[in-house]
Amino acid sequence: xxxxxxxxxxxxxxxxxxxxDLHEPINKNSSVKHVIGVVSGKGGVGKSxxxxxxxxxxxxxxxxxxxxxxxxxxxxxxxxxxxxxxxxSNGEEILPEITANGIEIMSTNLLLETEETPVxxxxxxxxxxxxxxxxxxxxxxxxxxxxDMPPGTGDVPLTVYQSVKLDGVVIVTSPQDLxxxxxxxxxxxxxxxNVPTIGIVxxxxxxxxxxxxxxxxxxxxxxxxxxxxxxxxALLGKMPIDTNLAELADAGKFERNVAEYLNGAADTIEKL
Ligand code: ADP
Numbered sequence: 001x002x003x004x005x006x007x008x009x010x011x012x013x014x015x016x017x018x019x020x021d022l023h024e025p026i027n028k029n030s031s032v033k034h035v036i037g038v039v040s041g042k043g044g045v046g047k048s049x050x051x052x053x054x055x056x057x058x059x060x061x062x063x064x065x066x067x068x069x070x071x072x073x074x075x076x077x078x079x080x081x082x083x084x085x086x087x088x089s090n091g092e093e094i095l096p097e098i099t100a101n102g103i104e105i106m107s108t109n110l111l112l113e114t115e116e117t118p119v120x121x122x123x124x125x126x127x128x129x130x131x132x133x134x135x136x137x138x139x140x141x142x143x144x145x146x147x148d149m150p151p152g153t154g155d156v157p158l159t160v161y162q163s164v165k166l167d168g169v170v171i172v173t174s175p176q177d178l179x180x181x182x183x184x185x186x187x188x189x190x191x192x193x194n195v196p197t198i199g200i201v202x203x204x205x206x207x208x209x210x211x212x213x214x215x216x217x218x219x220x221x222x223x224x225x226x227x228x229x230x231x232x233x234a235l236l237g238k239m240p241i242d243t244n245l246a247e248l249a250d251a252g253k254f255e256r257n258v259a260e261y262l263n264g265a266a267d268t269i270e271k272l
Contacts, residue, residue, distance in 0.1 A: 022162045022163060023162070023163060023164065023165045024131055024134055024135050024163045024164070025135070026134055026135065026139070027093060027134070027135055027136060027137055027138055027139060029093070029138050029140065030137070030138060030139035030140055030141070030142070031141050031142070032066070032139065032141075032142045032143075032144070032145045033142070033143050033144070034143065034144050034145070034167050034269070034272055035144075035145045035147065035164060035165065035166050035167050036054075036144065036145070036146050036147070036166065036167060036168055036169065036170060036198065036269065036272075037146075037147045037149045037160065037161075037164075037166045037168075037169040037170070037195070038050055038051040038054070038146055038147065038148055038149060038169070038170050038172060039149045039151075039157065039169050039170070039171055039172070039186050039189075039190070040149075040151050040171065040172045040173065040186060041151070041152065041153070041171075041173070041182030041183055041185050041186040042151050042152060042182055043074065043151040043152075044151075045172050045173055045174040045203055045204070046172055046174065046203035046204060046239070047071070047148060047149070047151065047172045048069075048071065048076045048077055048080065048148050049080075049203065049239075049245065049249065050170065050172045050201050050203060050239070050262070051067060051077065051146050051147075051148040052067070052077060052080050052081070052249070052254050053239075053261070053262050054146055054170070054262060054265060054266060054269065055067050055103050055144075055146050056101075056103070056254065056255055057262060057263065057265075057266035058143070058144050058146075058266055058269065058270070059101055059102065059103050060101075061266065061270060063143035063144055064102075064104075064140075064141065064142045064143045064144075065102075065103050065104070065142060065143065065144045065145070065146070066096060066103065066104035066105070066106075066139050066142045066144070066145045066146070067103060067104070067105050067106075067107075067145070067146050067147075067148060068106055068130075068133050068134065068137075068145060068146070068147045068148070069105065069106065069107030069108070069109075069133075069148045070130045070133065070147050070148055070149050070150055070156070070160050071148050071149070071150050071151070072108045072119055072121070072126045072129050072130065072150065072156065073108075073118075073119045073121075073126065073150070074150075074151075075107040075108050075109040075119075076249075077105055077107050077109075077148055078097065078105060078107050078109045078110055078115070079109070079115065079249075079250075079252060080249045080252065080254040081099040081100075081103070081105060081252060081254055081255060082099075082100075082251075082252025082253060082254075083097045083099065083105060083110065083252070084115060084252075085097075085110075086110055086111065086112075087106065087110035087111060090138065093136055093137065093138040094106065094111075094132075094133075094136055094137045094138070095137070095138055096137055096138070096139060097110055099255060100255055101255050103255075104139060104140070104142065106133045106137045106139075108129060123154075123155040123156065124155075126150075126155075126156050127155060127156050127159035130156060130159055130160055130163070130164075131159065131163050134163065134164050144269070147160060147164065147166070149169075153185055153186065153189045157189070158193075161189070161190075161193040161195060162193070166193075166195045167195075167196075167272060168195060168196045168197065168198040168272065169186075169190045169195055169196075169197055169198065170197075170198050170199060170200070170201060170236060170265070170269075171183060171186050171187060171190075171197060171199075171200045171201070171233075172200075172201050172203055173200060173201070173202055173203070173224070174202065174203050174204040174205075174219065175202065175204065175205060175217070175219040175220060175221075175222040175224070176219040176220065183200065183227065184231070187231055187233065197233050198234070198236070198268060198269065198272070199228075199233055199234035199235060199236035199265065199268060200224065200227075200228055200233055200234070200235055200236060201236050201237050201238075201239065201262065201265060202222060202224045202235070202237075202238045202239070203239045204219065204239070204240070204241045205222060205224075205238035205239060205240055205241075206218070206222075206238070206240050206241070207240060207241045208240060218241070222238075224238070234268065236262070236264060236265035236268055237261055237262045237263075237264050237265045238261070239261040239262065240261065242261075
């Protein structure tokens, strides 16, 4: 527009540009068809486990998949896929690391001296790193990008919502988490940011006794079905506590996992 200074705050012109739209364009050599955030109201419920499982399942369906690990201070995605070396650059852009089966990954752990180096950064620096992963990483053309969001509803998740145009979020919870209002906080945050909730995954839902095969609700009886009904949100799946999954993740061999627990979730995501 002629005479546009780019400063919307001091301009009364009705040019059609949404002054509140802070979404950043993705890296200029990249395009992603569907961007899905994986969120949780608090840490430790298995958000990274669910992110990695969904990425593996969509990759197995034949799609090009990336994981942006926005859990900057607690990054666990590279280790789950056995990636320990540092990310490379082409001089202008950061290149994602690629797993054995071709999933692209970017995470702070790929930029630190060692994977044990702590990220002792202030909030704005952390938020800046997330934005850089979106704008400066050469993702190429992806069908699906999963963003392992920082837990909670604070500064950094807010930055992700504001700067990345998400198609939807998957909320991860665990049975004991549900007695609180934490799931609703995550759900309400997505609503406030005008991002649809694709559905909820209940992780650590139950345990199957390896000796007798009995299903045990070790965190008490889940009320996830009733909560999903109340909120009008789809229940995408229930993942049990599975020591095999945890062992594969710890050993960096996560892609070998069968991860069939979330097949239904992957089918829903495929239909987006
Ligand atoms: P978050 O991303 O929410 O902080 P993680 O995905 O890192 O949580 O999971 C926390 C820990 O619990 C990890 O050690 C992970 O391997 C383990 N874990 C998560 N989900 C399961 C599961 N369904 N079965 C067994 N271990 C799990």
